[in-house]
Amino acid sequence: MAITLKSLPDKTVERLSQYRRNLLVCLSKGKQHIFSHEIANIQNITPVQVRRDLMLIGYTGTLRKGYDVKELIDLIGRILDSRTGMKVCVVGVGNLGRSLISYFNGRRSKLSIVAGFDTNPEKVDKVYAGVHCYHSDRLNEIIKRDEITIAIITVPAEQSPGVAEKLVIAGIKGILNYTPKSVNVPPQVYLEEYDMVTSLEKVSYFVKKNAGIE
Amino acid sequence: MAITLKSLPDKTVERLSQYRRNLLVCLSKGKQHIFSHEIANIQNITPVQVRRDLMLIGYTGTLRKGYDVKELIDLIGRILDSRTGMKVCVVGVGNLGRSLISYFNGRRSKLSIVAGFDTNPEKVDKVYAGVHCYHSDRLNEIIKRDEITIAIITVPAEQSPGVAEKLVIAGIKGILNYTPKSVNVPPQVYLEEYDMVTSLEKVSYFVKKNAGIE
DNA sequence: GTTTGGTTGTTACAAAAATAACAATGTTAA
DNA sequence: TTAACATTGTTATTTTTGTAACAACCAAAC
Ligand SMILES: NC(=O)c1ccc[n+]([C@@H]2O[C@H](COP(=O)([O-])OP(=O)(O)OC[C@H]3O[C@@H](n4cnc5c(N)ncnc54)[C@H](O)[C@@H]3O)[C@@H](O)[C@H]2O)c1
Ligand SMILES: NC(=O)c1ccc[n+]([C@@H]2O[C@H](COP(=O)([O-])OP(=O)(O)OC[C@H]3O[C@@H](n4cnc5c(N)ncnc54)[C@H](O)[C@@H]3O)[C@@H](O)[C@H]2O)c1
Numbered sequence: 460m461a462i463t464l465k466s467l468p469d470k471t472v473e474r475l476s477q478y479r480r481n482l483l484v485c486l487s488k489g490k491q492h493i494f495s496h497e498i499a500n501i502q503n504i505t506p507v508q509v510r511r512d513l514m515l516i517g518y519t520g521t522l523r524k525g526y527d528v529k530e531l532i533d534l535i536g537r538i539l540d541s542r543t544g545m546k547v548c549v550v551g552v553g554n555l556g557r558s559l560i561s562y563f564n565g566r567r568s569k570l571s572i573v574a575g576f577d578t579n580p581e582k583v584d585k586v587y588a589g590v591h592c593y594h595s596d597r598l599n600e601i602i603k604r605d606e607i608t609i610a611i612i613t614v615p616a617e618q619s620p621g622v623a624e625k626l627v628i629a630g631i632k633g634i635l636n637y638t639p640k641s642v643n644v645p646p647q648v649y650l651e652e653y654d655m656v657t658s659l660e661k662v663s664y665f666v667k668k669n670a671g672i673e
Numbered sequence: 674m675a676i677t678l679k680s681l682p683d684k685t686v687e688r689l690s691q692y693r694r695n696l697l698v699c700l701s702k703g704k705q706h707i708f709s710h711e712i713a714n715i716q717n718i719t720p721v722q723v724r725r726d727l728m729l730i731g732y733t734g735t736l737r738k739g740y741d742v743k744e745l746i747d748l749i750g751r752i753l754d755s756r757t758g759m760k761v762c763v764v765g766v767g768n769l770g771r772s773l774i775s776y777f778n779g780r781r782s783k784l785s786i787v788a789g790f791d792t793n794p795e796k797v798d799k800v801y802a803g804v805h806c807y808h809s810d811r812l813n814e815i816i817k818r819d820e821i822t823i824a825i826i827t828v829p830a831e832q833s834p835g836v837a838e839k840l841v842i843a844g845i846k847g848i849l850n851y852t853p854k855s856v857n858v859p860p861q862v863y864l865e866e867y868d869m870v871t872s873l874e875k876v877s878y879f880v881k882k883n884a885g886i887e
Numbered sequence: 888g889t890t891t892g893g894t895t896g897t898t899a900c901a902a903a904a905a906t907a908a909c910a911a912t913g914t915t916a917a
Numbered sequence: 918t919t920a921a922c923a924t925t926g927t928t929a930t931t932t933t934t935g936t937a938a939c940a941a942c943c944a945a946a947c
Contacts, residue, residue, distance in 0.1 A: 649879040
């Protein structure tokens with residue numbers, strides 16, 4: 460089947476990633492077919508949303524039998540994954556950076572962390588969970604040498620704009636920024652930012668609202 | 674000034690948290706007034722969005738002079754923070770949990786992590802970055818005793834639904850779930866979920882799209 | 888065979904969020 | 918004194934996202 464060419468909605472892409480993860484669990488339990496409402500229950504969303512997402516990727520199930528788990532996993536893979544896989548680096552091998560490295564390691568075969576970068580001499584040329592940590596000065600060199608396309612930024616916040624700039628120069632194609640300082644990249648570089656403090660403050664706000672606490 | 678009673682839009686709440694952080698930086702540099710386009714630039718959003726958000730919280734700036742940094746920080750504080758502060762716990766003191774504990778510690782005075790929970794005997798009754806780790810069996814007891822209202826879940830994914838259930842029983846009001854497995858809570862408990870693998874896969878998808886790579 | 892029921896795929900509608908448009912206003916400059 | 922300008926606050930429009938409605942389908946039950 461041909462790969463969809465028009466870009467999918469942001470939120471659909473997110474859900475596809477989750478569908479796949481959950482479908483893999485189902486498959487490992489021997490489940491071969493699944494209904495939209497089953498998928499929906501697992502993720503606390505509505506069956507309609509599931510069907511709509513699947514419609515968008517052009518997948519069609521069997522009436523009264525549901526979707527073929529294996530087929531769907533494969534299709535989502537063809538949509539999300541790049542054929543050859545993409546290489547990822549982590550800039551800033553501190554608490555969060557190391558945590559991410561050890562977590563991601565060996566999890567998704569098509570998306571592997573292949574390098575870390577840090578400025579701290581104590582970390583340079585050490586290996587963390589199988590990932591070599593290089594000095595940040597070698598960012599450009601290593602990214603080009605290893606054809607790294609995605610970078611995760613976990614340096615101290617005030618450093619992130621500078622790091623992002625270097626990453627762009629090195630030719631990185633996508634950035635996932637976990638520092639609370641927003642960075643600026645040209646439009647051809649895809650940028651995703653997430654701030655955990657903001658998330659926590661958001662929870663706090665809505666808890667306060669719900670409770671009517673002042 | 675009275676606190677806005679109607680719930681603000683989700684995204685506005687997120688941006689308010691960010692406005693405040695950035696305004697605090699400005700204030701520390703001695704900046705007393707700021708224009709909407711200056712705030713916008715810092716966060717890579719549009720000035721209109723800033724003005725619209727500020728309109729929603731009923732703050733009004735001075736024409737041609739902009740917004741009073743100090744006043745705005747205070748107002749956002751009155752909106753986001755609860756008067757007395759909220760207490761937070763981390764369930765699952767593993768790599769990510771410890772990273773969060775050490776990071777959040779002492780960052781926002783109104784939102785403090787006061788306890789960790791784990792099942793691993795080696796972690797129980799140890800102190801991490803000033804935070805005591807209790808055995809999960811004491812979840813109910815400690816949450817009630819210390820009046821903890823928010824929990825961050827960082828246990829292995831398959832454990833998270835069970836943990837969420839216990840948290841709800843213990844009377845928690847808000848949950849921030851960092852495991853990739855979605856949890857189910859009653860509507861009065863505010864739930865926020867974030868999955869880092871999904872984020873990375875999303876970046877990967879859009880990088881692939883942008884590049885026209887197959 | 889015909890009806891019932893469960894499930895899909897799709898279209899229509901609603902809500903949330905972002906963007907654009909623009910009037911109002913006061914400051915500066917001519 | 919008046920015109921030009923920068924900036925705010927608000928309303929209108931567009932885009933994105935989610936929800937609802939429903940026809941089509943086919944299996945099973947009657
Ligand atoms: N730790 C968390 O749980 C957490 C949570 C939310 C956000 N964050 C954000 O993640 C970032 C990192 O947090 P952390 O707790 O891991 O901090 P950390 O201090 O443990 O790690 C930062 C690392 O970046 C390195 N570094 C500094 N400048 C660098 C540069 N120019 N290039 C490469 N490496 C550089 C440091 O040597 C250090 O190893 C911060 O911006 C923080 O706001 C962390
Ligand atoms: N480490 C990361 O960077 C990272 C990134 C994304 C998502 N996550 C998610 O965060 C979660 C934790 O990841 P991690 O890398 O910190 O794992 P980890 O194994 O280092 O930590 C998990 C901790 O939870 C404890 N635990 C197990 N069952 C428990 C229970 N019922 N109650 C309380 N504690 C319990 C374990 O003893 C352990 O200390 C996982 O769900 C993972 O998917 C982690």
